[in-house]
Amino acid sequence: MSSYFDYAAINSEEINISNIRYTEFSHIAEDMNKMVIAKKKAETLRSTSEKRLQLQREQSSLGYIEYNLDYNIVYWNSSAERIFGYSKEKSCANFKFNKMHRSIKWQKKGTGNRK
Numbered sequence: 001m002s003s004y005f006d007y008a009a010i011n012s013e014e015i016n017i018s019n020i021r022y023t024e025f026s027h028i029a030e031d032m033n034k035m036v037i038a039k040k041k042a043e044t045l046r047s048t049s050e051k052r053l054q055l056q057r058e059q060s061s062l063g064y065i066e067y068n069l070d071y072n073i074v075y076w077n078s079s080a081e082r083i084f085g086y087s088k089e090k091s092c093a094n095f096k097f098n099k100m101h102r103s104i105k106w107q108k109k110g111t112g113n114r115k
Contacts, residue, residue: 013036014033014036014037017029017030017033057075057077058077058078060077060079061079062079063077063079063080063082063083063084064076064077064079064080065077065080065091073091076088076091
């Protein structure tokens, strides 16, 4: 019975309660079904929110630059390309944020030459 619950939880599938003979297990299954429904709803909301954010980043007239934890540029929208004059590919591959000065240093990684 445990593997049945585990499978349903991992795969976010509701459990067919009609096959369960014991009342205690059917109560557990009902609670798990509520959790599965809540998880599916949360995943849908997260996905919708991520799509909305992505659309805002892409269509914004403001330059949008995103960094990872190592302060490397990982996202550069078309407005940033227009503002700074660097393509997304060049900016993400060659430039990084200087956390010491809290500003963008337009220099190629690994060199001290300003670009």
